[in-house]
Amino acid sequence: MKTYYSNRAKIYEEVYFREDPIRQAELLQIQDVLKEKFTGKTVLEVACGTGYWTQYVAETAQHITAIDYSEEVLTIAKEKQLLSSKVSFVQGNAYKLNQLTKTFDGAYANFWLSHIPKENIFSFLEQFHAVLEKGSIVCMADNMYNEGIGGTLISKINDENTYKIRSLADGQQYEIIKNYYSKEELAAIFEPFATDLEIHMNTCFWFILYKVK
Template sequence: MIKPVNTDMAEYYAVRNNFDEEDIENPDGADALDDIMDNLRTLMTDQHVLELACGDGYWTDELAEYAASVLATDINPSLLEQAKTRELPEDVVQFAVADAMDPKVEGEFTACFAGFWWSHVRRQDQAEVIARIRKIIGENGLLVLVDNAQVDTEKTVIARTDLEGNTYQIHAAPNGERYEILKNYYTNSTLRKRLGPLLKDMRVHHSEHYWMLTARLR
């Protein structure tokens, strides 16, 4: 009997052990990633940042170098424990368990950042998610999103598309269990069409492997 594919995306990210390798450190996109890092430093220097879906702290490590403060959140306590092993400065970085889809956090923030998370937000939920972020960050707050562009490889094969246009991939965890993962890919024009009405001063930098969106919350 074939075991059903697991659809618990949070569980998948909790049990896998190659976060940086799989999602971020693509040698073919190294130059583009360097550009993103440079832009992120310019944007986030001296900002009070709410980071959503921080995972094992890859981006938190970067933000800690120049942000005034960072509250790094994730739905998985185990991933936060991994992030804490980076021994980031406690006077800058704090951690909290929170669902990025509906972050219930306290604090005063000037910016929100999410790396490789927006692709996991269902298309029909995006307006509501932006509204929740705006409620926390406030009008004119800075929003920065970074995610994967679609490149034709074995890792980017789409297994199915639902009625709302959301696309899904099948990934295997280290224990061999198969998971169905929501993974939406966007072009420059699609990002502008979908998020333009929700944001202002929006800019999208698109490379072959990554895209970076910066905007102000309306």
């Protein structure tokens, strides 16, 4: 998956500009929620990619520590020239957040949960919440399943994960984990960590909001 997103880095943000009014309205809603909820917060962003969401949160947050594993996407994120006093882009492992030397009172991880193997979700969330203060605001957003968008969805025998076959312009194909969740499944995943959990299921995207227990 790292290779796929690294090779796709230069065109990654094209997914946010598809000419679909429903899709655009939902993206704007997520953008507005992030800016509102993280106003004045010291924020952790996991899997920041090219900094698409970082640029909006930086408008209102006190500071963002934005982490990604791929040097290629971080290079593009840094080209946005966001103020260093507001944003620190860091190469890091989303599964080793305990190596961070600070804590946060806000966090988000957009379009990341669907790429986590289901057997690793609890361990990820445990160490994710370990660097967040009690009462911190958390937001996550990801894709709803829409047939025909984002590649062919496949399942495998004796594997609870689903996968997408994705192609790049040069013909290279990649198989990446892409899991989709119902409202009930999201509730079961996050309720152990959350108070005031809100789950919003829309046409193209879902997003959740909660406070850390």
